Amino acid sequence: MKTHFIAIGGSAMHNLAIALKDKGYQVTGSDDAIFEPSKSRLEKKGILPQEMGWFPEKITPDIDAVILGMHAHQDNPELAKAKELGLKIYSYPEFLYEQSKNKTRVVIAGSHGKTTITSMILHVLNFHQKDVDFMVGAQLEGFDCMVKLTQDNDFMVLEGDEYLSSPIDLRSKFLLYQPNIALMSGIAWDHINVFKTFDDYIDQFRKFVASITAGGVLVYNEEDPEVVKVVENAENYFRKIPYKTPEYEISNGKVYLKTEMGDVPLSVFGAHNLLNMEGARHICRQLGIMDEDFYEAIMSFKGASKRLEKVEREDKGTLYKDFAHAPSKVKAAVKAFTEQFKNDKKYGFLELHTYSSLNPAFLEQYDHAMDGLNEAIVFYSEDALKIKRMEPISPEFIKEKFKNENLKVFTNAEDLHAYWNTLDKTDGVYLMMSSGNFGGLDLTK
Template sequence: MKTHFIAIGGSAMHNLAIALKDKGYQVTGSDDAIFEPSRTRLEKKGILPEELGWFPEKITSDIDAVILGMHAHQDNPELAKAKELGLKIYSYPEFLYEQSKNKTRVVIAGSHGKTTITSMILHVLNFHQKDVDYMVGAQLEGFDCMVKLTRDNDFMVLEGDEYLSSPIDLRSKFLLYQPNIALMSGIAWDHINVFKTFDDYVDQFRKFVASITPGGILVYNEEDTEVVKVVENAENYFRKIPYKTPEYEIINGKVHLKTEMGDVPLSVFGAHNLLNLEGARHICHTLGIMDEDFYEAIMSFKGASKRLEKVDREDKGTLYKDFAHAPSKVKAAVKAFCEQFKNEKKHGFLELHTYSSLNPVFLEQYDHAMDGLDEAVVFYSEDALKIKRMDPISPDLIKEKFKNENLKVFTHAEELHSYWNTLDKSQGVYLMMSSGNFGGLDLTK
């Protein structure tokens, strides 16, 4: 099968391209910018474009599938050529469904926790040598690629994102998967540049539940009131399995899960991660993994990339980084961090980096998000606001919305870096939350 990727360099897109190459497909692609690690990984597979840019001449009538990434625009010249030739154009999730339509599809959805839950499931299955196809949004220890596609595997585990599918397909990605088994971890308003109201956002999850195949299974977080409302109001037929935070205890700085089989020591911490773990356990159970086997495997799970991930520092200081950017994720990460390090001085840094997080209306969602930290710092770039053509935001407004008068606010990377260099990172513990990089801050030094 001959496939061509428009915007092959994206985090998700390049992994799919590699998976198809490994499956034996003929793969080509284009992009106007490709960064690491995508560049090196594509190059190793022999599918890195020879030059950057868009080349309509690459689009030929013998191409079986054109896969369109979100990074491309509607007026992309390669897309125009594909339409002109009448080629089949897929979004990323649409093509994943095409590859898995004859398999049992397990889809993990939710505003928060979906990457970690998917990662936990794959870790357990891999530990017990249960081979499945998958797509996950983070690099996992023991996995070469974030996407795996085979001809023979019976199951495919998919991280289900509610964001848009492609520039020409404005449906939420997870609405294309039609899950046989689904999980919903939580609903907290996000992506306000696309979903203008909270109800519009929640409606995506209503549609997701409605897309579960007849007689399927939904595992859901019964502690989330919005999730419960969606589940209770669903009109289609499926089996409902609720889950909640399991009992646990912190002993000598290590979390121990309380189970019928005794205490299970874990390598992760935080109530939200234990809630994620419980959801993963129920999904694994539907896939034939008994609880005893699940607990045996999960003890060695160290977390998904950038999800409360410990950073090795030259000075041996204690520092964790987290992808948290949405308010619910920030609150969960801070709560977990404060619980884990009760007796240490706790420093928390948050970068407001996304369109939503820089919107004054959405900032209301961050109220008390950094409470409990001994020192809380928020950084956002005034230059980024200009690039996004957004109105300026004052540091006083940030303090007001966070309801934290002691908040330190930096708007220039140089000022943040200067302050960072005054701190003795060998003292206290540090939590760095961002989907960016704090203006190029090296967290290892």
């Protein structure tokens, strides 16, 4: 089968391209910019485009599938050529469904926790050598690629994202998967550039639950009132399995899960991670993994990439980075950090740079998000606001919305870096929360 990727360099897209190459497909692609690690990984597989840019001549009648990434625009010349030739054009999730429509599909959804839960499930399955197809949104220890596709595996585990599928398909990605087994971890308004009201956003989850196949299974977080409402109001037939935060204790800096089989020592921390773990356990049960086997495997789970991930520093200082940027994720990460390091001086840094996080209406949701830290720092770039054509935001406004008078606010990278360099990183513990890089800050030094 011959496939062509329009915008092959994306985090998700390049992993799918590699998975198809490994499956034996002919793979070509284009992009106007490709960065690391995508560039090296595509080059290693021999599918890195020779030139950057869009080339309609690459689109030929013998192509079986064109896969369109979100990075491309509706007026993309390669897309126009594919339409002209009448080729089959797939969004990323649409193509994943085509690859898995004869398998049992397990879809992990939610505003937060979905990457971690999917990672936990795959870690446990890999530990017990149970082979499945998968797609996950973070690089995992022990896995070469974030996507795996085979002819023979019976199950496919998919991280279900509520964001749009492609420039020409404005459905949420997870609505295309039609899960046989699903999980919903939580609902907290996000992507407000697309979902203008909270109800618009919740409606995506209503539709997701409605897409569960007849007689399927939904594992859901019973501690989230919005999730509970969606589940209780669902009209289609499926089995409902609730889960909640399990009992645990912290002793000498180590987290122990309280189970019927005794205390289970863990390599991760934070109540939200233990809640995620409980959801993963229930999904693994559906896949034939007994509880004792789940606990045996989960002890060695060290976390998904950039989810409370410990950074090895040259000075041996204690620093964790987290992808948290949405309010619910920031609050969960800060809570976990303050609970784990009760007796240490705690520094928390948050970078605001997504469209939602810089929207004045959305900033209300960050109230008290940084409470419990000894030093709380927020960084956003005034230049980024100009690029996004957004109105200026004052540091005073940020402090007001965070309801934290002691908040330090930096609006350019130079000032942030100067402050960072004054700190002794061996004194205290550091939590760095961003889906960016704090204006190029090197967290290892």
